[in-house]
Amino acid sequence: MAFRELIERLVQEVPGAVNCTLLGFDGIAIDSVDGKSTLGLSAGDATIEFAHLVGQIRRAAEGLAAGNVDEVCIRSEKLVTLLRPLTSEYLVALTMLPGGLVAKGRYLLRTTAPKLLQELS
Amino acid sequence: MAFRELIERLVQEVPGAVNCTLLGFDGIAIDSVDGKSTLGLSAGDATIEFAHLVGQIRRAAEGLAAGNVDEVCIRSEKLVTLLRPLTSEYLVALTMLPGGLVAKGRYLLRTTAPKLLQELS
Numbered sequence: 001m002a003f004r005e006l007i008e009r010l011v012q013e014v015p016g017a018v019n020c021t022l023l024g025f026d027g028i029a030i031d032s033v034d035g036k037s038t039l040g041l042s043a044g045d046a047t048i049e050f051a052h053l054v055g056q057i058r059r060a061a062e063g064l065a066a067g068n069v070d071e072v073c074i075r076s077e078k079l080v081t082l083l084r085p086l087t088s089e090y091l092v093a094l095t096m097l098p099g100g101l102v103a104k105g106r107y108l109l110r111t112t113a114p115k116l117l118q119e120l121s
Numbered sequence: 122m123a124f125r126e127l128i129e130r131l132v133q134e135v136p137g138a139v140n141c142t143l144l145g146f147d148g149i150a151i152d153s154v155d156g157k158s159t160l161g162l163s164a165g166d167a168t169i170e171f172a173h174l175v176g177q178i179r180r181a182a183e184g185l186a187a188g189n190v191d192e193v194c195i196r197s198e199k200l201v202t203l204l205r206p207l208t209s210e211y212l213v214a215l216t217m218l219p220g221g222l223v224a225k226g227r228y229l230l231r232t233t234a235p236k237l238l239q240e241l242s
Binding site: 050053056057067068069070071072073074075076077078079 | 198
């Protein structure tokens with residue numbers, strides 16, 4: 001399955017999903033899919049801003065021997081963003097409404113990550 | 122209850138808790154309590170590094186009109202760190218082992234936050 005289909009399925013299967021983006025730590029999106037839910041702001045923009053910060057978190061964690069960062073979750077008033085590093089260059093981000101099924105999002109993001117990784121390599 | 126007691130209780134009541142720290146976004150700790158679980162690395166150091174990055178995440182979220190950041194969760198190989206902003210200056214961080222009761226940690230951090238806020242003001 002191509003990565004477009006994988007991120008489309010994530011957005012469809014998670015109630016309250018606003019956007020799923022596959023992107024580089026440099027903030028450049030490879031592909032991005034919007035969900036049915038809307039936010040009144042660009043979830044893609046949020047993802048790109050946060051991706052850069054996740055890169056810094058990763059480096060901080062490595063410097064502390066805390067090991068690889070598996071996931072970062074940012075809960076704000078209007079959105080919940082889950083960010084999952086795939087490689088040293090790429091990550092996948094799923095943005096949901098705060099009332100969305102975040103646990104399902106986490107689960108699907110974790111199980112989809114190896115498939116995305118396969119498509120990237 | 123003084124904030125020392127509040128963060129002590131958090132560490133005691135969350136299985137797998139390694140450390141709880143009340144600190145500024147500048148990374149300077151007001152108070153820090155270690156749990157029974159150990160990590161082979163300083164959880165306090167991780168907290169301080171991450172606090173600085175949470176400050177950046179907050180500013181990014183505000184710039185995007187995503188609203189106030191309520192919580193940031195960083196899951197790495199060896200630790201899970203929950204960071205919760207209290208004011209524009211201070212936040213509280215709870216670090217757990219990955220096998221710890223993160224959901225209980227989230228709940229107690231959320232319910233303890235207003236009490237910490239009261240102590241700070």
